[in-house]
Amino acid sequence: MPSWTQLQPFIVTGLSLGGVYALSGTGIVVLYRTTGVLNLAFGAIGMFGAFLSWQLIHEEGWPQGLGFLAAVAFSVVAMWLYGMVFGPPLAQRDPLVKASATLGFALILLGASSWIWSAAGGATRFQPIPTDTHHFSVGEAMVNWTQVIALAVGVLVVVLTGALLRFTRLGTAMRALANDREVSAVLGVPVRRVEAVAWLWAGVLSGVSGLLLSDLVGLDQVTLTFIVLISSVAAALIARLRSILGTLVAGLGIGLVDACAQPFSGISRYHDMAPFVLALVGLLFVTRKGGALAGRRIV
């Protein structure tokens, strides 16, 4: 049984990772609510962006800031392009088909990045961010500024997105789309434009979370694509793919449970199962409460 002092560093890790999960979870929820696409390429897009910035900074000698910007720019363009090319032909299809199609995009990005940046030779890549080296201590734990940024950006983005949805005209349009696309279109909501904004915003979030994670977790294709995707999707799932605030809480919770399970000897090695276990518990809770089908349209 670890003591409180031993646990503290893990809480710091957990909160910073949780912040990023909340960040990407929010991106997934907003995009899903607005366009009906549950984007499973979310992790892969951020991953590719992070690798691209590594290439630009460490191989091509770009300034760091510019390299990071390029990563986000790539994610935004990739996300938006996917939305514009594959959104319309799949618009009338089942959400399941839309989600499966994004897996195709994820596989392409995964394959392309493994090809370009092959792991052969055992070379490990690091993506240090300047804020890594500045740290301070809270209690017994050392905290570096990247971790603070991860948590802060996570919380900030969630609050910002929530406020946008609630208080701006664009946000109202997005919520209207989430409710009923056909009716919104008839009422004069510019469906295509609102959707484009959602894709762009999701691109920003995926790019930023890809960068942060490449620093916090490491530059590895499969980890960045799946482990991260699974945690963020779990957060979104626990929030019933609906609530932004719920995604924040669930994201932080998953990060915390995952990290804090590490010092416990019995479950230490299983700590990465946290998203699955929490999502399963969340699902059981949802189905037990019933009402999951209450809002469903029949006929």
Add this chain to the structure above:
Amino acid sequence: MIEIDGLTLRYGGVTPLDSVTIQFPMGTNGLIGPNGAGKTSFFNVMSGFARPQEGTITAFGEDLLAMPHFRRARWGLRRTFQTEQAIQELSIYENVALIHEHAKADTTGTSRREDILGAIEFVGIKSDPYAKVASLSAHERRLVELARAVVGKPRVVLLDEPAAGLPDDETVQMGEVIKRIPEHMDALVILVDHDMTLVQNTCTKVAVLDFGKLIADGPTAEVLRDEQVMRAYLGTAEVKA
């Protein structure tokens, strides 16, 4: 005989059915009204998709609302939908068989195969029963749905615009089949349709809904002459008759 008493259905601020009290006697009954009058909502309550806030439905002496929806099919409730429901990749036979087997239809004195082929013959499908539904004409696809609704000793058959999209002569043919259901299948039919010719030709009794309320009810000829009914229709939709 189906007795409906004080049936009310509300969704938030909308009341698709507003204390409807009506009796449907054995035979073919029409249920008409302008769009949004509550006809399909009534069918949804009958088949268990919507739960009414108030009222009772007694069908042949049994409380229908007390049964879960899949039990209603076993009890003998059949229904068609406005949109086509015949399954394209299955054959005509399989389409009808699936209703028969899942409704656990009683086969005393006959076999499942005889029942199914009987229903297909009854509605007048000329194609090979083992042909895929995808290969049929719109008319025959609609007939497959009708066969699904009459197979396996039904007690109540709900038809929601069964002839939608068909040309006049085929609609007339379908009307002839519908008219024979009560006698041949010993089932009570309720027909929802906008085609007044079809309703006139097939139904002995008609009920009219408007904004969830029952505004007229009686023998077909009388009801269709009723001024209130004319107004309800002329206000929103064109009378086809």
Add this chain to the structure above:
Amino acid sequence: MRLPALGTIRVSRTDGIRALVVLGLMAIGLFLLPAVLTVDWMGVLAAAACYTITALGLGILVGRVGLVSMGQVAILEIGAWIGARLLFATSLPYPVVIVITAILTGVIGTIIGLPALRLSGLYLALITLMLAGAVTILLSVTNFPNGAGGFLGYDSSTTIPPSIRRPSIADSDTGFWRYALVVTLIMFLVALWHVRSKPGRAWAAIRQSEPSAMAAGINITFYKLWALLLASTLTGVGGALLAGSSGQLYQTAFSTDQSIQLLAVVLMGGAYTLWGALVAGFLFSVVPHILDLWHLNSSLLLILFGVGVLQVLTTAPQGIAVQFPKDMANLGRLIWRGVRLVVPARGGAGA
């Protein structure tokens, strides 16, 4: 001419042709392939058979019921673990091990899907995606049995682990490939029986429209559960076979992206027909080996699968198994037309 009906299952003339094709394929698989291919290939083909069986289950889930599992390789991994454990721990005949593994895997797969099943299909897809990640982690800790005792049957100090046992009649690689092929045929028959009888019709009705299926008296949850159970059970059969086929199992062969790739090849192969599973097994196990032989980067495969999924979902939802013969027929017509354009021209010149 109408052939007699077998209960509610009717045998048509096209079924006769299909049976002949299957017999031909079986003959090629049992006799021709072992004669012309190396022993190396026999191992690859046996693995392909295991993945074909898994793809068969997944295909039914996706194509017939409209449910998607994004973690079927994780279920396969569970099946392979159970199979390996039983084969080390007991001296039960191989077919018995397959049956027990199938049942256990079926139950586990169903229980995991149960909470999501009552929600929409999207929730089942997502929970299985998470399962894929979780099982990967679980197995990387417990490892596959290597002949040791205890519940887990793994001992890290074993340097040369014994091979997982194979049936005595199929101990060689060629023998095991033939054995796997026969099991695959049996599983296809099981799947065929399902889609042609009562559950198959219920699935068709559910996929068409849930309200309409409900009105027909179909217990939707029950039949979805049945599909999930069937898919997991078939996957368990694949797992038990894979254990014997591989001899030694390693967690790295079952990574999360494998589950996604399997879903990709099932969609590409075509989930609406059982033939799609053959295409899926070929794409998943045989094509990588060919790329290997040609010294091509295996990342190419991921890109290919990604493009394939997007192409299939946007333009040809029936998949390769249906589309390819059509494409070939079109190509044939095109060539024929070309030939006819050229030939009369010549004839005209000669006259």
